[in-house]
Amino acid sequence: MKIDLSRQAIRNLIAQKFPRLKRDSNDLRDAYFLDFVRRGKNSTRIVRVxxxxxxxxxxxxxxxSSLAGVVRPGEILDAEQLAEAVAEEILRFEEGVPGDDGDEVFGSSVIESTKDAKSPAGTAQRRALSKLQVPAFEYRTDDVDCLRGLIYFFEILSADGVQVSSYVGQSLNSNRPLQHYAKRTAQVLAGVKGRPVHEALGDAIRAGGRVVCTLLCNAAPHEIDEVETALIRELDCHGPGMHQLNRQPGPGPHGRPTPERLLPIIARVLERRRCQKG
Structure with a gap:
């Protein structure tokens, strides 16, 4: 979409109205990321100019919106409409549509293309998926700040409380672990294919098991990858076992001891886990 504003005018607008957006620029474009710059499957990019x-x-x-197959009606005509569009993008991102951990867009496994998404059938499918009954997970937030970057932990327990499998992930805030995973699991239960962790959560619900999501700790942007990697290792979530749901050992450095500066964070998490398990 085109807008009658200069590149510098857009920079000024975003800097004033959206201080959380971090700009990454080159001669060809400005890209704006939420809270910190991250590309790839965990991209935090909101808008490009x-x-x-x-x-x-x-x-x-x-x-x-582009990833989600959302087609905005009309054009962005002025600065006010641009600000509204960017605010909607941030909200859509934080609500987990699409998933910021590389998940499919909510409903995208059913609707294969943007063309399909615009069709009446595609719209009906999305509405049907959005009305699915969300399974009842158990949540523990402890003293974690839900508005900051954090590490979360999913446990699948059998009906008698024995841990079957587990998964560690990271998120910019609590929206994804506390909302998005349950929605994706509802899709799996409705027959929509999900990632291995979603399939495992769906299998647990079908079998009458329990799913417990715990927010383990907060982590700053510059250290969250290392904290996630350390906790994947400490909580035994990556490997060949059926109980290990993390497909990768984590985004941080592998095969090296946890940095000393992070040891207090990891120790607090593990101590809390021991107390919770009794």
């Missing part, structure tokens, strides 16, 4: 041949006109690409 590309110059055109006219210095007073830019092209705006809404990253989250």
């Amino acid at each position: 590309l110059p055109t041949g006219n210095a007073d006109v830019c092209q705006v690409k809404l990253s989250v």
Whole structure:
């Protein structure tokens, strides 16, 4: 979508209205990321701004809507509409649509393309999926700040309380672990294929087991990868075993001891886990 604003005017607007967005620029474009710059499957990118041949006109690409197959009606005509669009993108991102851990968009396994998403059948499918009954997980938030970056832990327990499998992940806030996973599990129960962790959660619900989601700790952007990697290792979530649901050992450095500066964080998490298990 094109907007009659210069690249610098858009920079000023976003800096003023959205201080959480971090700009990453080169000669070809400005990319804006939520809270910190991360690319790839865990990308935090919200919007891209590309110059055109006219210095007073830019092209705006809404990253989250594009991934979700959402087609915005009309054009962005002015600064006010751009601010509204960016605010909606941030909200959509934080609600987990699409999943910021590489998940499919909510309903995207059923609706294969943007063209299908715009069709009446595609719209009906999305509405049906959004009304699925969400399974009842158990949640423990402890003293974790739900508005900051955090590490979460999913446990699948048998009906008699024995741990069957587990998974560690990270999120910018609590929306994904406390909301998105249950929605994706509802889709799995309705026959929509999910990632291995979603399939395992769905299997647990079908078998009458329990799912417990615990927010383990907060972590700053510069250390969250290392904290996640350390906890995947300490909580035995990666490996060849059926109980290990993390497919990768984590995004941080592998095969090295946990940095000394992070040991107090890991120790607090493990001590709390011991207390919870009695």
